Amino acid sequence: MKRGKWIWAGVALVAVTLLLLPFALSQAGTAWVRIANLALLYVLLALGLNIVVGFAGLLDLGYIAFYAVGAYTYALLASPQFGLHLPFWVILPIGAAVAALFGVMLGAPTLKLRGDYLAIVTLGFGEIVRIFLNNLSQPVNITRGPQGLAGIDPVRIGSVDFSRSDSVLGVMVSGPMKYYYLLLALMFGIILVNVRLQDSRIGRAWEAIREDEIAARAMGIDTTGMKLLAFAMGASFGGVAGGMFAAIQGFISPESFVLVESVMVVSMVVLGGMGNIAGVILGAALLSFVPEILRWTVEPAERALFGRMLIEPEVIRMLIFGLALVLVMLFRPAGLLPSVVRKRELTRDRAT
Amino acid sequence: MDIFVQQLINGLTLGAVYAIVALGYTMVYGIIQLINFAHGEVVMIGAMVAFTVINALAAAGMPPLVVVLIGTGCAVPVCMLVGYAMERLAYRPLRNAPRLAPLITAIGVSIILQHLAMLVWSRNVMAFPQIIPLTTYNFAGATITGVQLAILCLCFAMMAGLAALVYRTKLGTAMRATAQNPQVARLMGVDVNRVIAATFVIGAGLGAVAGVMVGTYYGVAQYTMGSVLGLKAFAAAVLGGIGNIPGAMVGGLLLGVVEALGAGYIGDLTDLCRYGLGPEASCADGGHFILFGSNYQDVFAFAVLILVLVFKPSGLLGERVGDRA
Numbered sequence: 001m002k003r004g005k006w007i008w009a010g011v012a013l014v015a016v017t018l019l020l021l022p023f024a025l026s027q028a029g030t031a032w033v034r035i036a037n038l039a040l041l042y043v044l045l046a047l048g049l050n051i052v053v054g055f056a057g058l059l060d061l062g063y064i065a066f067y068a069v070g071a072y073t074y075a076l077l078a079s080p081q082f083g084l085h086l087p088f089w090v091i092l093p094i095g096a097a098v099a100a101l102f103g104v105m106l107g108a109p110t111l112k113l114r115g116d117y118l119a120i121v122t123l124g125f126g127e128i129v130r131i132f133l134n135n136l137s138q139p140v141n142i143t144r145g146p147q148g149l150a151g152i153d154p155v156r157i158g159s160v161d162f163s164r165s166d167s168v169l170g171v172m173v174s175g176p177m178k179y180y181y182l183l184l185a186l187m188f189g190i191i192l193v194n195v196r197l198q199d200s201r202i203g204r205a206w207e208a209i210r211e212d213e214i215a216a217r218a219m220g221i222d223t224t225g226m227k228l229l230a231f232a233m234g235a236s237f238g239g240v241a242g243g244m245f246a247a248i249q250g251f252i253s254p255e256s257f258v259l260v261e262s263v264m265v266v267s268m269v270v271l272g273g274m275g276n277i278a279g280v281i282l283g284a285a286l287l288s289f290v291p292e293i294l295r296w297t298v299e300p301a302e303r304a305l306f307g308r309m310l311i312e313p314e315v316i317r318m319l320i321f322g323l324a325l326v327l328v329m330l331f332r333p334a335g336l337l338p339s340v341v342r343k344r345e346l347t348r349d350r351a352t
Numbered sequence: 353m354d355i356f357v358q359q360l361i362n363g364l365t366l367g368a369v370y371a372i373v374a375l376g377y378t379m380v381y382g383i384i385q386l387i388n389f390a391h392g393e394v395v396m397i398g399a400m401v402a403f404t405v406i407n408a409l410a411a412a413g414m415p416p417l418v419v420v421l422i423g424t425g426c427a428v429p430v431c432m433l434v435g436y437a438m439e440r441l442a443y444r445p446l447r448n449a450p451r452l453a454p455l456i457t458a459i460g461v462s463i464i465l466q467h468l469a470m471l472v473w474s475r476n477v478m479a480f481p482q483i484i485p486l487t488t489y490n491f492a493g494a495t496i497t498g499v500q501l502a503i504l505c506l507c508f509a510m511m512a513g514l515a516a517l518v519y520r521t522k523l524g525t526a527m528r529a530t531a532q533n534p535q536v537a538r539l540m541g542v543d544v545n546r547v548i549a550a551t552f553v554i555g556a557g558l559g560a561v562a563g564v565m566v567g568t569y570y571g572v573a574q575y576t577m578g579s580v581l582g583l584k585a586f587a588a589a590v591l592g593g594i595g596n597i598p599g600a601m602v603g604g605l606l607l608g609v610v611e612a613l614g615a616g617y618i619g620d621l622t623d624l625c626r627y628g629l630g631p632e633a634s635c636a637d638g639g640h641f642i643l644f645g646s647n648y649q650d651v652f653a654f655a656v657l658i659l660v661l662v663f664k665p666s667g668l669l670g671e672r673v674g675d676r677a
Contacts, residue, residue, distance in 0.1 A: 116385075131648060138642070321460075326442050329453045
């Protein structure tokens with residue numbers, strides 16, 4: 001009884017913090033609200049990837065492709081490129097559906113592949129999508145190639161324009177802050193789906209496939225359908241995040257969807273604790289905030305220590321980031337907040 | 353036909369280098385089932401060290417071959433040391449951890465190595481000094497340069513050497529035993545840790561030579577060169593069946609050839625004007641309406657990989673592996 005109360009108090013505290021966070025951050029500058037938005041986007045991505053990697057155990061190294069598909073879908077349907085300006089509520093489901101279609105396109109031919117073979121194929125798929133986006137400017141200009149698409153419509157719901165500041169009940173709410181709340185709502189939606197999925201029939205089926213595919217099939221699980229479902233669902237979340245990214249940035253180019261981004265999302269999932277929703281969120285928040293904090297602290301620190309800039313902050317940031325990945329994995333190989341199943345696996349004797 | 357032979361030669365040269373890099377991936381994978389994502393960076397470091405030495409010696413007036421050999425001679429031990437340190441610090445402690453943990457440390461190591469290289473050699477592209485005279489030989493209507501010939505010979509020699517090491521020596525036997533079953537190998541008196549370290553060191557040494565070769569071939573080296581090369585080589589290793597040494601060789605050569613031929617022909621093949629399908633405005637006066645140009649070159653490597661794996665999920669020469677994810 002008492003424990004339940006504490007949990008609810010904790011939830012309330014987190015909720016209040018999350019609701020007030022943009023106001024606190026905007027004191028430090030709107031840039032920080034934007035960083036928080038980017039962090040939320042990464043949380044969406046990591047939660048989507050968690051379905052594929054964490055729940056179903058399918059290592060996907062090309063996840064950013066779905067993010068790209070969602071972003072380009074949004075951009076093409078709401079920018080001057082084709083003169084289309086569909087409303088937000090129409091495009092987002094379309095983006096999710098197109099991304100899901102791509103997910104099935106990737107999943108269907110790779111159903112037989114396992115482990116690392118799947119990893120390289122998904123990686124190749126991600127690269128192929130990026131190369132196409134980069135080159136589909138000739139002979140018919142669709143994506144404008146490396147130049148990218150600009151002038152993408154911001155989100156408008158009714159009379160609320162998300163790119164402008166408004167005063168609500170006497171409080172100034174800036175554009176990025178509005179996006180923050182929209183992303184927060186989306187995040188809670190996706191968390192809800194994740195939580196409900198985990199202990200559903202589908203979630204159990206994924207877990208069974210992850211642990212032993214042959215045994216799962218013997219138990220009557222439709223492994224083909226379940227794996228495709230995992231790919232499609234993970235991809236559709238990626239597509240939604242991509243659409244939001246396009247709307248927030250107003251500009252996208254293939255450069256935003258490189259392999260490193262895929263690797264980053266996988267790192268978030270694994271570092272936080274694969275299959276554990278809280279862990280994945282923690283991983284995504286850490287990996288998106290820490291580099292930014294380093295960006296803002298490394299330069300002053302260097303000036304204070306040496307009196308001048310010795311090493312580019314960007315390099316130090318990446319070095320610390322790489323080192324952090326290695327150290328966290330060395331000391332907590334199952335992630336910061338491991339899932340129960342992974343913990344069990346760690347203690348199990350691993351005979352090969 | 354001339355273009356065909358020419359592209360075949362170019363493809364084989366590049367493919368041979370892919371094969372050498374792929375060997376580094378596949379040997380490590382075969383023994384501890386780890387995708388060593390940082391291997392591409394080892395190759396890059398090999399190229400950078402060699403270029404530094406070669407640039408320093410270029411003015412000394414030594415014969416070019418000696419200069420390149422000294423450069424390679426410096427690169428190999430450095431890379432071996434990096435490979436050893438990597439295994440010891442980042443992978444060995446995680447030998448019994450969940451599968452994805454070492455993958456993430458490998459990514460971390462790769463980020464660290466790349467940015468350390470940037471600190472040491474800056475962001476700038478390093479150029480290969482003009483010391484090797486351009487010699488060309490005619491072969492079946494195509495030309496092959498001296499550098500290409502040297503790369504091909506060296507690659508095949510290294511492959512033969514590695515095959516001899518793995519299948520003829522005591523260390524090779526120990527490596528194969530460890531790959532099959534580390535526990536039993538240990539019971540048979542194999543020092544498993546040492547064998548694994550040796551695998552990393554040999555792979556890194558091969559990678560260093562490959563780095564020098566690819567740098568010499570293109571004439572430039574930069575701290576970012578490892579990623580794409582590593583990716584392609586990894587694709588080659590999987591294509592041949594990861595963990596399988598002859599597979600990496602076949603996969604590398606095949607990937608190089610497919611890539612070169614694809615880049616050479618795709619523009620012509622997808623020119624809609626050839627089939628009378630292109631719009632009038634573009635096709636008039638022998639114009640072109642090319643759907644996919646040679647800028648899609650990188651797609652081939654992965655498209656072929658995906659196609660092969662769809663029909664043969666364990667790669668060309670690989671055996672069926674159990675699910676280890």
